[in-house]
Structures are given as structure tokens and as C-alpha cells.
Amino acid sequence: MNPIELSLFASRLSAVCDEMGTVLRRSALSPNIKDRLDFSCAVFNAEGELCAQAAHIPVHLGSMAFAMADIVERLAWAEGDMIILNDPFLGGTHLPDVTVIAPVFVADALVGFVANRAHHADIGAATPGSMPLSTTLHEEGLIIPPSYLLRRGSMDDAFLDHVARQTGNPAGTVADFTAQASANRVGVRRVRALVESLGVAKFGAGLTALNDYAESLAHRALSLLPNGRYAFTDVMDDDGQGNINLPIAVTLLVREGRVAVDFAGTAAQVKGNINCPLSVAAAAVFYVFRCSMPSYTPACAGTFRSIRVVAPEGSLVNAQRPAAVVAGNVETSTRIVDALLGALAQACPDLIPAASHGSMNNVAMGARGPRNWDYYETIGGGMGAGRCGGGWHGVQTHMTNTLNTPVESVEMHYPLRIRRYALRRGSGGIGTRAGGDGLVREFEFLSDATVTLLTERRTTAPWGLAGGGPGAVGRNVLNGEILPAKATCRVTSGDRLVIETPGGGGWGGPEQS
Numbered sequence: 001m002n003p004i005e006l007s008l009f010a011s012r013l014s015a016v017c018d019e020m021g022t023v024l025r026r027s028a029l030s031p032n033i034k035d036r037l038d039f040s041c042a043v044f045n046a047e048g049e050l051c052a053q054a055a056h057i058p059v060h061l062g063s064m065a066f067a068m069a070d071i072v073e074r075l076a077w078a079e080g081d082m083i084i085l086n087d088p089f090l091g092g093t094h095l096p097d098v099t100v101i102a103p104v105f106v107a108d109a110l111v112g113f114v115a116n117r118a119h120h121a122d123i124g125a126a127t128p129g130s131m132p133l134s135t136t137l138h139e140e141g142l143i144i145p146p147s148y149l150l151r152r153g154s155m156d157d158a159f160l161d162h163v164a165r166q167t168g169n170p171a172g173t174v175a176d177f178t179a180q181a182s183a184n185r186v187g188v189r190r191v192r193a194l195v196e197s198l199g200v201a202k203f204g205a206g207l208t209a210l211n212d213y214a215e216s217l218a219h220r221a222l223s224l225l226p227n228g229r230y231a232f233t234d235v236m237d238d239d240g241q242g243n244i245n246l247p248i249a250v251t252l253l254v255r256e257g258r259v260a261v262d263f264a265g266t267a268a269q270v271k272g273n274i275n276c277p278l279s280v281a282a283a284a285v286f287y288v289f290r291c292s293m294p295s296y297t298p299a300c301a302g303t304f305r306s307i308r309v310v311a312p313e314g315s316l317v318n319a320q321r322p323a324a325v326v327a328g329n330v331e332t333s334t335r336i337v338d339a340l341l342g343a344l345a346q347a348c349p350d351l352i353p354a355a356s357h358g359s360m361n362n363v364a365m366g367a368r369g370p371r372n373w374d375y376y377e378t379i380g381g382g383m384g385a386g387r388c389g390g391g392w393h394g395v396q397t398h399m400t401n402t403l404n405t406p407v408e409s410v411e412m413h414y415p416l417r418i419r420r421y422a423l424r425r426g427s428g429g430i431g432t433r434a435g436g437d438g439l440v441r442e443f444e445f446l447s448d449a450t451v452t453l454l455t456e457r458r459t460t461a462p463w464g465l466a467g468g469g470p471g472a473v474g475r476n477v478l479n480g481e482i483l484p485a486k487a488t489c490r491v492t493s494g495d496r497l498v499i500e501t502p503g504g505g506g507w508g509g510p511e512q513s
Contacts, residue, residue, distance in 0.1 A: 001202075001209050009198075009206045010298050013052035016114070016190040017041040021054050024116055024183040029175040032121045032376055035409045036402045039118035040064070041183065043191060045207050046110045048072035049301035058287040059093060059333050059399040063279040064115060066286075067091030071101065072113065074146055079105040080153030082181055084163075085146045086123065088137070088277045089321045094329040095123045095141040096130050096376070100149060100177070102184040104191045111195050111203065114187030116180050120173065121364070122374040124166035125326075127452050129364020129376045133240050133488050134273045134324040142166040149181060168372030211302030218303050221293040223257035225347050230254070232342030233265065234335055234355075236316070237459045239272025240327075240486030245460070246270065246316060248332070250339045254347065261285050261340070263311040263318070272486070273454075275319030276328025282309045284336035284399060288344070292351075327454045327486070330360040330378065333399045335456065338463075345465055350387050354429065354505030355462035356397040357381025357438055359474065361501045362454040365491075366414075367447065375414050377405055382428045382436035382471050382504035384462065391436030391504035393423050415446040424472070424500050429461075431468030431506025438474065438501035445495045450488065451478075457502040458485035467509020474502040 001009060020041035028034045042053040048069035071091045075083060083101045086092045092099060099117040103110055123130045123141035134140045142163060148156055160177060164170035195203045229251065236246040249265030269275045286304050290297070297303055311318035316332060319325060338355045345352040361379040366372070378400055383391040396402055407418045420442035428435035453476050461470035476483040477498040483489070491497070 001206055006206065006209055006213065010052070010210055012194055013043055014054065016043055016187055017052055017054035019190060020114065020116055020183040020187040023186050024118065024179050027179040027182050028118070029172050030121060031405050031409050031413055033118050033176060033179070035405050038402045039116060041116045041187070043187065044068050044113040044115065046112055048113065049211070051112065051207055051210070051300050053299045058401060059280060059283045059329060063093050063283040064091070064099070064117060066279045066282040068115070071146060077103040077110060078152050079103070080150060081148060082150040082184060083146050084144055084149040084177070086144045088325045090145060091279060093280055094326045095143065096120050097329070098123070098144065100180040100184055102188050104188050106192055106195045106200060109200060111200060112191055114184050114191060116183050118176065118180055119376070120176060121376040122167040122169060122173065127364070127488060128168070128366025128368065128374045128450050129452055130374065131326055131362055131364035131376060131452050131454055133452060133486060134326055135241060135271050136324055137322045140273070140324060140326045149177070168366070168368060168374060210298055211300050214298040214300050214302035215305045217297045218293055219257040219306050222259055222289065222306055225254045227254050227256065228347065230343040230346045232339050232346070234339040234342060235460055236274055236332065236335055237456050237485050239270040239274045241270065241272040243270050243272065248316065248335050248339045250343055252343045258306045259289065260308045260310065263315060266312065266315045266317050269314055269316055269319040269323050273324035273327045274332050275316055275323040275325050276332045277325060278311055278318040280329050280333050281311055281317040281336055284333045285309050285340065287399060288337055288340040327362070330362055330400070331454060331456045334358055334360060337398045342463070349466065352465065353386035353391070354384035354435060354465040354468055354507050355471070356384045356391070356504045357457060357471065357502040358462050359456035359502060360400050361474065361499060363451070363499060365449050365451040367449045373414055375416070378402055379439055379441055379499055379501050380404065381438040381474070381501035384504040385431060385433035385435045385468060385507040387433070387466070387507060390433040391428055393437040394439045395436065417444040417446060418442065419444050419496065424503065427472035427503030429464045429469040429471045429503060429506030431464055432508030433468070433506060435462070435464065435468070435471045435504030435506045438472065438503045441499045443497045445491050445493055448490070448492050451491055451497060452488045453483060453486060455485045462502055462505045464505035465507050468506030471503030471505050475500040
């Protein structure tokens with residue numbers, strides 16, 4: 001392909017992912033998918049290498065890119081099949097993120113795969129919202145190994161019914177799984193049409209050229225990093241089970257456009273649920289270095305060929321079964337980003353921003369009884385400031401790319417009232433460039449419920465850079481009493497929960513003025 005043909009080819013692949021996302025959003029029922037957009041879509045080649053992805057959730061797509069090849073090798077594929085899975089140790093992230101994969105055949109030849117991953121607020125955990133204070137994977141809900149959702153085009157209704165009955169709202173679960181299958185059907189049709197228009201040979205040559213081009217752009221961007229060894233250690237507040245100040249250590253070895261990332265020195269896996277499988281750690285690494293590349297760099301396997309990830313088995317970032325991992329996907333992945341940015345700030349201090357709020361500020365709640373309901377939300381905070389500008393206020397950062405659930409949607413779907421939703425003024429770190437402010441979100445409960453909070457940066461503040469001050473730590477308050485960073489509690493009608501999210505770190509001291 002010449003450069004113009006290659007550009008069009010890349011755009012057509014990306015458009016497949018965008019259209020899959022649109023179908024999923026428009027056909028899903030749960031606010032978590034249709035309002036917050038907590039889903040991701042991607043296209044892979046026949047060997048499971050990433051070909052294209054939409055600008056959805058970094059932690060979803062990076063982990064799929066890391067683990068897809070292994071999933072592809074495990075199964076014998078036929079036209080019309082769809083596989084469903086959520087096992088974190090077989091290519092997933094955490095149990096609420098359910099992945100549906102479909103092969104693409106042209107003239108009986110397997111040419112690729114499409115996949116989407118969506119977060120389900122109820123996957124059968126003991127506590128509503130399926131984000132429990134767990135100590136093993138089995139406490140976190142239904143574990144789905146790679147299983148056939150459709151076999152040669154026919155839905156396995158018995159299997160789907162079995163999965164749905166593990167949840168509090170079976171009809172809603174079936175609807176969302178069906179939406180995921182519909183998104184894949186569209187993806188299969190679009191990829192097949194692309195292959196048929198080019199021919200199988202030219203399609204394969206296009207993928208090879210696309211990956212080579214991405215690799216060259218990535219290598220060129222990474223070559224701008226000064227050769228050297230850069231190390232940084234950040235900490236997790238706690239694991240919810242009494243273990244505190246858990247280090248995440250990272251060492252970067254940069255050599256001529258190639259980077260080795262080593263997590264030696266990171267805490268061992270813990271009893272609590274902030275462990276993460278290696279695929280999640282790799283997703284955080286891929287995200288950080290993807291941000292250092294030109295915006296037009298294709299999102300495909302070639303982009304990451306120059307990056308190697310090593311982590312000790314049994315560590316917080318390479319946990320082994322049956323470790324609890326539900327918060328590792330959301331909280332530990334975010335701290336891995338902070339540690340990587342801290343190391344990169346030593347290599348290129350003028351290009352790296354201070355730490356952002358450093359937590360997805362997870363709130364899960366609901367009830368079982370005459371009316372089953374499950375609500376899950378991640379809440380934004382302050383973005384870290386950099387040399388070229390101040391941090392943004394009240395935004396989702398780094399490993400999450402979701403929207404908030406609109407107040408109108410919350411109050412329409414759940415027995416909740418949002419009493420306050422505002423910026424947390426003054427929570428950003430001071431500096432020549434101030435860090436962004438966090439958010440305040442206040443819930444009033446209109447019926448009894450169970451609430452689980454999985455939050456970070458409640459004791460260890462987001463750090464500033466170049467003399468800038470740290471952002472304010474977050475707070476969780478129920479009826480005026482401060483709650484731990486990770487907690488489960490029962491609430492009654494009239495109770496009020498206030499989540500105050502951390503601010504971002506500031507950049508620059510008096511000498512930069």
C-alpha cells in the first residue's frame with residue numbers, strides 16, 4: 001500500500017471500532033454502558049494481535065492487546081461463534097468487565113477477530129455493585145472462563161440464562177449481553193466487507209504495513225527519551241485489610257528507542273483486592289508510553305513492540321490466582337501510571353505533568369429485595385499540572401475514560417438524590433501552574449442500601465513537580481463521619497454520603513515564576 005492507501009486502511013479499521021461502540025451504547029440498557037460509556041471495542045488479526053481500537057477505556061484495551069493472543073490459541077473457532085469471558089487471569093481485568101469475542105471468516109478462512117468489553121454493575125458478587133471488599137477472586141462474583149455465548153450463529157440460551165440468574169436483574173443482564181453480541185455482529189460484517197473489497201492477501205499485507213509503520217513511529221518517539229536508568233516508587237494507601245503504604249516500584253531502562261519496564265521492589269500480592277494481573281499492569285505501561293507518541297500513531301500491536309514489561313510473580317502487579325483483583329483494575333493501574341510518570345519526569349522533566357488525583361473513586365451501591373438495584377460510578381478529580389499549563393478541574397484521568405452518570409439518569413434509575421455535585425475548590429496543589437481541583441458528589445439515599453467504597457489517595461497525596469505542591473487528599477464522609485478509603489456499610493433512607501475527590505499536583509515553585 002502507498003501512504004494514502006495505508007492511511008485510509010487504518011481509518012477504515014478504526015471506524016469499525018467506532019461503529020461497534022455506537023451500536024453497543026445505543027442498544028444497552030444499563031446506565032453504566034449507555035451513559036458512562038464504560039466499554040471498549042477493538043479489531044484483532046487472526047493471531048490475536050491488535051489491529052485497531054477506538055478511543056475508549058485504556059485499561060480495557062491495553063489488557064486485551066496484551067492477552068488476546070493467548071485466548072485465540074485456546075479455542076477452535078467457527079463462523080458465527082462468539083466467546084464470552086471475564087476471568088482476570090485468562091485475559092480479563094476484573095469480573096465486572098465482561099468480554100465478548102467473535103471471529104471473522106472470509107471464504108472459510110479466519111482473517112481476524114472483533115471484541116468488546118463492557119462493565120456490568122452486577123456480576124453476582126455478595127454486595128450490590130459487584131465491587132466488594134473481597135479477599136479472594138471467588139468472592140467477587142461469577143467467574144466466566146472462555147465459553148461459547150453463540151455457537152455457529154445460535155445463542156446458547158441455557159448458558160445465558162445461567163449467567164443472568166447469578167445477578168439481581170436477569171432481564172437487564174441478558175439485554176446488555178445481547179447488546180454486546182450485536183456490536184460484534186456489526187464489527188464482523190464491516191471487517192468482512194473490508195477484506196472482501198481488498199482481497200485476503202492485500203488485507204494481510206495492509207496489517208503488516210500498518211504494524212511496521214506504528215512500530216517505526218513508536219521507536220522514533222521513544223528515541224527522544226534520553227538513554228539511562230530511571231526509578232521511582234509510589235505507594236498504595238491500603239488494601240482494605242489492614243496492609244498500608246504498599247510500594248509500587250518501577251525502573252525504566254531506556255536504550256536507543258527501546259524501553260524495559262521492571263517492577264522489582266513492588267509489594268507482594270496482598271489479602272485485599274488491590275492486586276492486579278500482569279495484563280492490567282501492561283495496560284498501564286502501554287498507556288503511558290502511547291501518550292508520548294504522536295497522536296496519529298496507529299493503535300495496533302506494532303506500537304508496543306519496543307516496550308518490554310517484567311514484574312515479579314506474586315507481586316501486587318503480577319498477582320497469581322486466586323488473588324482478589326477487583327480494585328487492582330481501577331486503583332492499582334492508576335498508581336502504576338503515577339509511578340511511571342514519576343520515573344519519566346527524571347528523564348524529561350519539562351514534558352511530564354504532576355500526579356493527577358490518582359483514584360477512580362469507586363462507589364458501588366444497591367439493594368436486594370422487592371426491588372433489586374445496582375449502581376456503580378467512578379468519580380473524577382483534579383488533573384496534575386505541567387510546565388505548559390495548569391491542571392484541569394473535575395475530570396477523569398489516565399486509565400479511565402468514562403463519563404459521569406448524569407444526575408438525571410441517577411435519579412431516574414435509582415432510589416437516590418444527588419444533593420450536591422460541584423468542584424472541590426482549593427484542592428489542587430499550589431505552584432506556578434496550579435493542579436486541578438477535585439469534585440464533591442453528595443448522595444442522599446431514598447431507601448435502605450449497601451454501599452461499598454474503593455478509593456485511594458486518602459492518606460498519600462498526589463505529588464507535585466518542579467517545586468509544586470501536592471494535591472489535597474480525598475475524603476469519604478457518611479452523615480458527618482469520615483469513612484476509611486475502602487469500606488462497606490449499610491445505609492438507611494435519609495442518610496447522606498459525600499465523596500470529596502483528590503486534587504492534582506501543582507507544577508513549579510518560586511524559581512519558575
